[in-house]
Structures are given as C-alpha cells and as structure tokens.
Amino acid sequence: MEQHVRVLQSSPLSMQDSLRPHLRAILDTFEAVPDNFEITFEEPDRPEHGDLATNTALRLASVLGDNPRSIAERLAERLSERVDPSRIRSVEVAGPGFINFRFAQDYLFDGLADLLAEGDAFGQTDVGAGQTALVEYVSANPTGPLNVGHGRNAVLGDTLATLLDWTGYDVTREYYYNDAGRQMRVLARSVRARYKALAGAAGTTTMTLDDGTTVEVPEGFPEDGYLGQYIIDIARDLSDEHGDALLDTEDLTPFRTAAEEAIFAEIEATLRRLNIEMDGFANEQALHDDGTVQEVLDGLTDAGLTYEKDGALWLKTTAFGKEDDTVLVKQSGEPTYRTPDIAYHTTKFERGYDLMIDVFGADHHAAYPDVLNALGALGYDQERVDVVLYQFVTLVRGDEPVKMSTRRANYVTLDDLIDEVGADVTRFFFLMRSPDTHLNFDLELAEEESEKNPVFYLQYAHARICSVLDKAEEVGFSHDDDADLSLLTHADEIALIKELLRFPQELQNAADARAPHFVPNYLRDVATAFSQFYDNCRIIGEEDALASARMRLALAAKTVLKNGLTVLGIDAPRQM
C-alpha cells in the first residue's frame, strides 16, 4: 500500500482523498446530513473553475432546507481553515454553489518530481494489488484466418489486460476455442475433400452460394464447407507428407488436426504482429475429457434447472427471465456450445480468479446471460465475471464501404489490414472508439501518414521531444535531476504539468470503466498541451536553470506519451 500512496500522491485522486475527510468532518457537525452522504469531486472543464470542484453544497440544499450558495459559503470558510496551504492555494464558492479548489504550485512541482523519479513506471497504481484477473479474448475457432472483427476483439482484450496489469492486478491472458463441435468437423471434411481432389480421387461439382453465384468444389465437399485457399494449402501439405495414404481412412482426425495446427500457427503469427502474446489456451475437448462438462450438466440437473424433451436436454432459461428455454445437449447427444462454455467458466472460478473479463462481439449478447445465470445457479459469484461487448467493424475507403463475403473467404483478413496500414495504426484505430460504437475503420485515413491520422500526431510529439532533448544536450544544456522545477511558472508549463499528472488516474478510470478509448483521447490532450508549451517556451537559448527545468518538463511529457503508447501496445518512435 505504501507504493500506492506514493504513486498517487501527486494526482487529483489523492487530492480528493485528502480533502474528503476534512469535508466529512465539517458535515458531521450538521445534524441533518445523513452519515452515508457521498462526497464527490470533479475536475472542472474550465480553468477558471479551479482544479477540483465539489457540488456538495448543491446536493445538500434540499436536505438542509437552505440555499446552496450560503451552504457553500459556510463550508468553504471552514475548509479554508483546515486545508494544507502548501497543497491547496484557494477555496472559493462559485456559480450556483460549487466549491472550487486550486492547487498550490509546490504541489504541482512535487508531483512533477515524482513523475520523473518513477519514469517508465509512472502511471502504475496498485489498487488491484493482491487480486488476480483473467481476460479471455480473441477466442476465435481455428477454422480460418482472423478477420477484422477478431482484430477489434484482440486489441481490446489485450489492452484491457494491460490496463488491469498497470492498475496492480496479476493478469492472465487466455484464448478459448471450440475444437470438439460441428465447425471443426466441417473444417476437416473440407480439407479431406480438397485432399481427395488433389489425389485425383474426387471429381468436381458446382455449388450455389447464398448470393446466387456458383463455385466449383470437389465431390464430397460439405454444403457449408470452408472455401478459402488456405484449405487447399493444408490439403496440399497433407498430400506432400502422406501421399495417398489417407485416401481410404474414415477417420477425420488427421485432417482436423492438420487444419487446426496450420490455422493456429497463422492466428498466433497474426496476433504476434499486433504485439499480442497469450498466456494460455483453453479448449473444449479438454473439458469433455476431464469430465467438467458432465459435472456442469449434473450440477444444473441437481439444481432442478434441466429437463428432457424431444430427446434433448434443456436448460430452464425461462427461470432467469428469458422467453424460451434453451438446449444444453442436442438430440444427437452432442452438447451445444453453451454447455462447454459454462464448464470453461467454472474452471476459471476453480482457478481462483478474483476478476474475469470476457471480450465478445455484439452478436453474443443474447447468449452470455445464459452462461452467467448458469454459473450463478451452480453457486458461483457471477458478479466476478464482466462481459465487454463490442459493436461491429465496417471497413470503409473514403466514402465507399469495403464489400466482404465471409462465405467466399474473400473478406479482408486481419493480416491484410495490418499489411495495408501497419500494426500501430491497426491497434490505435481499434482502440480510439468506445467498444459500444459501431466502428467505421477508414482505410484511406488510416493509410495517410499525416496530421490527419491521430496516431501520427502522438508519435510525432514523442519523436519531436526526443529530438529536442538530443539537440539541447548537443549544444551543452543538461537536465540534471536537481533542476529547479519551480521556475516553471508559464501558463503553458503549468497546464502541461497538470495534464501529465492526470495520467495515473486516467489509466485507473479506463481500467475501471473497461474503456481503453479513454487513453488515446487523453494522450491527444497531452500531445496538444506539450505542443502549446513547446510553441511558447523555448529551451535552447534560455538561461541554464530555466532550460534545465524545461528539459525536465519535456522529459516528463515524453515519459507520459511513451508509457501511454506502451499501454496501448503502440510503438513510441524516437524519430518518424
């Protein structure tokens, strides 16, 4: 905890924490104020409203039956007597009854010194210390290359994991896939048909797709088989390795295994390009093999939540408020995807995670409540599972939507996207919007390496600071850590310091709200504040003491940009 206090010492969060007890003590002297009255602070939008504000008086008006302005006056007067003048410069009543606080400059300089001392670790907090978190993401079944939607999932999940890591959690990144169901069977049959065709053991036939067009496929190719070129490549590899030896085998296993391995290798390679490395993989088959799936079925049955009908086993989801019950085990004896999914989640609980986050596409929204409710029925605390849903991605090029057909596998793959715009831009564009909004990914804008492209604005600011610091050192200036930071009194210097000190809180908010997009938005503000400072405050040419102090401030800005981009998984280049 000592670490936590030290890290946050300079941020507005700790200022709130230090002001709150004072205000609480004052409120305690008012009979009518309930003990559980919540004291809240906000960071005002406008500088003339100070650095921190509270609406306490406004909210007490009805409770006390007095006008908010006069309540505020009384509170402010007593607060002024209590606060530490080395941290708070002024306490004022403003507007309808807000109490505005202004930070003392020494408080800012101390914060800046702390920031510089922490360096690469600045921004880390330990509010999650001692807690473990599992983030499940990507979780695409290995039936083909990752698409653009998987990309949003992957980048969101990865960044959420990093955010939790930076806020103190012990984080595990996990990828779950279904390797036991129908999809993998269709995949194996698709490969087998291609393999037979390559060996000359199958003729060709035509198949009509949903859009009315026809394609040539081998005889025996599944109705809903996978049409991509990668299937043929896998078949060819099998043919090279085994010759005709697999022609007569009825067992799909060699085809399935070969496909799974080949496709997984591709998926992992794609993820690696995006700086994504999973800690572990979990698969459905293992849950069947070790009996977890059966335990779940037994548990739900013991809870009285299942029944048999039409040869299938049903889950009474109506008991959770749904319109219809849903099938757990099909007539065929095979479970639906839901059942192993519940089983998988029980393994997360059994492994003892305090927090479990699932990243799912919007198309899952109807399904996950069943999983959560089933977990609740099995005695697990569903509050510990948090589902982050993201809306779909549309690729556009200027005004033109990019047409895609999943069926034909002629969609733009995630690899194609990375080839076209690069990993940094890919990550940034997926992260800069709220998961809740439908994402328009503009390839034209993404490819533009100019000021129009927000990721370059941040990278440019970082590169520029590196360049300026190098130049200043070349001509004989230095930024010792004993520089006198109190020389930084220009309005743009103060504004930049305040912006930089918000970083730990900003990461905290992003982690708490599961909202990675807070970070790109914040970093843009940092880059803007730096640019304004840079425009109005020279370094080279100033007297040594001031130049040193400004170099320290530039270094601090560089640190925040670098750390922020690191959290986003994006490179912070020294030059563009």
Added chain:
RNA sequence: GCGCUCGUAGCUCAGUCGGACAGAGCAUCGGUUUCCGGUACCGAAGGCCGGGGGUUCGAAUCCUCCCGAGCGCACCA
C-alpha cells in the same frame, strides 16, 4: 414481435458517479516561422445533443413513449 447497442457540429466521434456558457479531430475560412522537428500552433464559423413527455435546484446523461440504424432472438459458434 421481443431483446441488446447506438442516434451529439458537414464527416468520424468524446462527453462512464446528472452539474456551472455542449467538446475534439477532420473538412471549410483566416492567421502564425530571423529561433529547439510547421507532420506544429492560434483564431473563426459550424449544435433546439433523433422527437415528445416526465423526475430534479439542475438532464446529452436518469425514467417513459415514439422515430431511425446496427446486431441478435438455433438442437451454428
């Protein structure tokens, strides 16, 4: 029909405990450089926050009804 997400400037979007005159980027128009990276900075213009009703001292934010968009509503995942 039901459910989820969304509807904010010309475009793409912030605004996540309801707060003080609604923000950013791009696009448009205008300005800034003897000087550290102008891929920058400053300014202007641009909004009945989809619409109606309600709660509140106060609503883009909460409730309700309507309109519109996307996604779901499988013994597919």
